[in-house]
Amino acid sequence: xxxxxxxxxxxxxxxxxxxxxxxxxxxxxxxxxxxxxxxxxxxxxxxxxxxxxxxxxxxxxxxxxxxx
Amino acid sequence: xxxxxxxxxxxxxxxxxxxxxxxxxxxxxxxxxxxxxxxxxxxxxxxxxxxxxxxxxxxxxxxxxxxxxxxxxxxxxxxxxxxxxxxxxxxxxxxxxxxxxxxxxxxxxxxxxxxxxxxxxxxxxxxxxxxxxxxxxxxxxxxxxxxxxxxxxxxxxxxxxxxxxxxxxxxxxxxxxxxxxxxxxxxxxxxxxxxxxxxxxxxxxxxxxxxxxxxxxxxxxxxxxxxxxxxxxxxxxxxxxxxxxxxxxxxxxxxxxxx
Numbered sequence: 001x002x003x004x005x006x007x008x009x010x011x012x013x014x015x016x017x018x019x020x021x022x023x024x025x026x027x028x029x030x031x032x033x034x035x036x037x038x039x040x041x042x043x044x045x046x047x048x049x050x051x052x053x054x055x056x057x058x059x060x061x062x063x064x065x066x067x068x
Numbered sequence: 069x070x071x072x073x074x075x076x077x078x079x080x081x082x083x084x085x086x087x088x089x090x091x092x093x094x095x096x097x098x099x100x101x102x103x104x105x106x107x108x109x110x111x112x113x114x115x116x117x118x119x120x121x122x123x124x125x126x127x128x129x130x131x132x133x134x135x136x137x138x139x140x141x142x143x144x145x146x147x148x149x150x151x152x153x154x155x156x157x158x159x160x161x162x163x164x165x166x167x168x169x170x171x172x173x174x175x176x177x178x179x180x181x182x183x184x185x186x187x188x189x190x191x192x193x194x195x196x197x198x199x200x201x202x203x204x205x206x207x208x209x210x211x212x213x214x215x216x217x218x219x220x221x222x223x224x225x226x227x228x229x230x231x232x233x234x235x236x237x238x239x240x241x242x243x244x245x246x247x248x249x250x251x252x253x254x255x256x257x258x259x260x261x262x263x264x265x266x267x268x269x270x271x272x273x274x275x276x277x278x279x280x281x282x283x284x285x286x287x288x289x290x291x292x293x294x295x296x297x298x299x300x301x302x303x304x305x306x307x308x309x310x311x312x313x314x315x316x317x318x319x320x321x322x323x324x325x326x327x
Contacts, residue, residue: 044145044313047306047309047310048310048313048314051253051306051307051310052253054253054257055249055252055253055256058252058253058256058257058259058260059249059252059253059256061256061259061260062252062255062256062259062260065083065084065259065263066084
């Protein structure tokens with residue numbers, strides 16, 4: 001089996017952001033379920049949390065390409 | 069092996085080399101495609117908003133409505149809701165950031181251009197430096213240099229022994245990590261998105277040049293590329309919004325009086 005350690009490293013680095021994204025949107029869905037009027041208030045916070053969590057996964061992807 | 073009989077030749081996957089462009093004329097990197105795209109974005113944004121604000125009527129035309137919609141989105145939901153009472157003096161900066169990042173990101177899916185200029189790391193770094201200078205300057209002007217640095221390094225309201233671990237973390241966050249992640253987030257999103265589109269498009273082309281079975285499979289590859297284009301549109305708008313929102317949050321944090 002051939003490949004590079006960089007790809008393995010990237011794969012491992014997506015565990016954390018994957019869990020984090022699930023947690024963020026689970027909280028968002030819960031908040032809307034409890035109070036549907038809060039949807040507009042919670043939406044920016046949900047997207048902000050998602051982007052912050054995804055940043056780390058994407059840094060891992062970029063490094064997998066740059067540091068072959 | 070099976071792949072050698074079905075496919076024609078070795079597939080060359082897209083890599084970081086696909087993001088480098090030779091200069092169009094002259095020798096300097098200043099005359100390559102990403103720089104021309106950035107210049108084009110400036111012209112487009114300026115002309116769009118100048119034309120939409122000309123002959124401003126109380127009952128707006130469609131173009132004026134669109135221009136005012138973008139402006140009021142940045143001014144209200146990013147400026148006013150995040151920064152608070154003093155938001156008006158930051159609205160030009162936030163509005164410029166938002167429209168500049170959005171226009172350059174959208175170049176990634178517009179046909180014939182099809183390159184997000186923010187996927188060259190220099191441009192996000194430059195924007196993050198702007199943000200860095202602005203939020204530190206605002207904090208220093210509001211609090212005074214000594215109090216500002218002291219509040220960052222020695223956050224009031226925590227027990228003294230926590231300062232051993234809190235001060236390096238806080239210092240690194242405010243002075244190193246924030247501009248780094250701000251630029252890296254935008255760059256990595258645009259890099260990864262463009263790379264994904266390249267994989268499915270070039271893979272589809274490679275399949276199309278092979279045997280008949282692969283030609284049928286290439287339809288799925290191109291279909292996926294189309295789907296990813298729509299997804300990429302959403303990501304591009306989201307990244308412009310996130311960059312501007314985080315800038316506003318950092319400015320609001322620098323202005324905050326609770327410390």
